[in-house]
Amino acid sequence: MNNGDIAWMLVSTALVLLMTPALGFFYGGMVRSKNALNTMMMSFVALGPVAVAWALLGYSLAFAPGTPVLGSLTYAGLRGVGLSAQGTIPHLLFMAFQGTFAIVTAALISGAVVERMRFGAYMAFIVLWMLGVYAPVAHWVWGGGFLATAGALDFAGGAVVHVNAAAGALVAALVIGPRKDYGRQAMLPHNVPFTLLGAGLLWFGWFGFNSGSALAASPVAALAFVNTMLAPAATLAMWAAIDLIRGGRVTAIGAATAIVVGLVVVTPAAGYIGPASALALGAIGAVPSYFALILRARTRLDDSLDVVAAHGVGGATGAILTGVFAEAAWSGGPNGLLGGNPGQVLIQIYSVLAVLAYSAAGTFAILKLVALLLPMRISGRVEGMGLDVTDHGEEAYTAGDGAILVSPNDPEPGRSRVAVPAFQEGSRS
Secondary structure, X not given: OOHHHHHXXXXXXXXXXXXXXXXXXXXHOXXXXXXXXXHHHHHHHHHOHHHHHHHHHHHHXXXXXXXXXXXOOOOHHHOOOOOOEEOOEEHHHHHHHHHHHHHHHHHHHHHHOOOOEOHHHHHHHHHHHHHHHHHHHHHHHHOOOHHHHHOOOOOOOHHHXXXXXXXXXXXXXXXXXXXXXXXXXXXOOOOHHHHHHHHHHHHHHHXXXXXXXXXXXXXXXXXXXXXXXXXXXXXXXXHXXXXXXXXXXXXXXXXXXXXXXXXXXXXXXXXXXXXXXXXXXXXXXXXXXXXXXHHHHOOOOOOOOOHHHHHHHHHHHHHHHHXXXXXXXXXXXXXXXXXXXXXXXXXXXXXXXXXXXXXXXXXXXXXXXXXXXXXXXXXXXXXXXXXXHHHHOOOOOOOOOOOEEOOOOOOOOOOOEEOOOOOOOOOOO
16 A cells, blocks of 8 residues: 555545535525525535445445446445555545545435425435445446446546436436426525635535546546646636626626536546646536526426536536547547547447436436335425425524524424524614
8 A cells, every 4th residue: 555645545535525515505505595504404414324325335336346237245334345455545445535426426416406305305315316326327437337348438427426416316306396486486596605615615625526536646646636627717718708708797606607517527537638638628518518507497497506507418528528538648548539549439428328327217216216205395385485494493594693493383484483682782682
């Protein structure tokens, strides 16, 4: 084992774990204030049950030796996962690093169903989805499964993370249905600075996401690091230019979205392309996601926070373009189309379609299973009041100086009752 590699992977694991709270801020700022806490909790809660399920079963299904489609139960309960070497780092550390990917991927789906899905049903869904959809797909690509054998390139999760989560998000949005006011009233972001903060923290954490996927403090990690800096910069520049041409102004929500799209696009290619290609990839990747956002707004699909446009379209674009821009001179891997290997593009398309089809079918089956056990959709009355109080007994913002008092038996749970301090100073009332 190598101490430098161990140190880098410890840092990378912490950086990727930070991405889940960062996603909470990114998503939380874009919903209405009455659902801000609930939306953030949909990201934060993945840190608990998903991580436990990963340690008990998910890691084994993804990375234990098995068939071309699924790992065995060899590592169930982390049996045999200790301090022995996995490459140049401890096996236990490799498990933890991969676990942070499982956590944030499951949390991504929440962006399509916020403001209308019951929290208990959501918790059950993301655990089952991680075990039944994410873990098998991770095995296909990173655990020696059939997509790895086919030669699919996915450095840090274009198909495994982003296409996978977006397919699940699309199906979840369709099964649960739109919000009752969708298409009838504006649903504006309540806290744009939160979204900007989330985007910034996501970018910061993404250096561990992509560079850590080299699994060593190596030149490939440095390449992925630089590409993770350059591609989103190009996406942001292109996005801002399109905004200026179309509307004469650059929005903050658009800028935050552009950063995330750029990060998504470069994820599958980060360790396979040179910096010039990363700039091109980021600029090109802005276009399909930008116009996918516009198109979605004209449909009845209530993908609340545009998971499909940002992660699905962005992830698929990045995965396919990896087959165009991959350069053996940088990574030592196969060349892409520009290097005289057009077959790599077909392999990349195959991997995207395989993940898309399986994730959609698996998500649908899991949602139907959860619906048999738990109610998934909140009532229209609760939706009107907001989920912060009804699902959590708390509010993101309060109107008074005292504490919010919420009773499960409150006949008007949407009306917060404030305990006013006995002593008030001066003109405060």
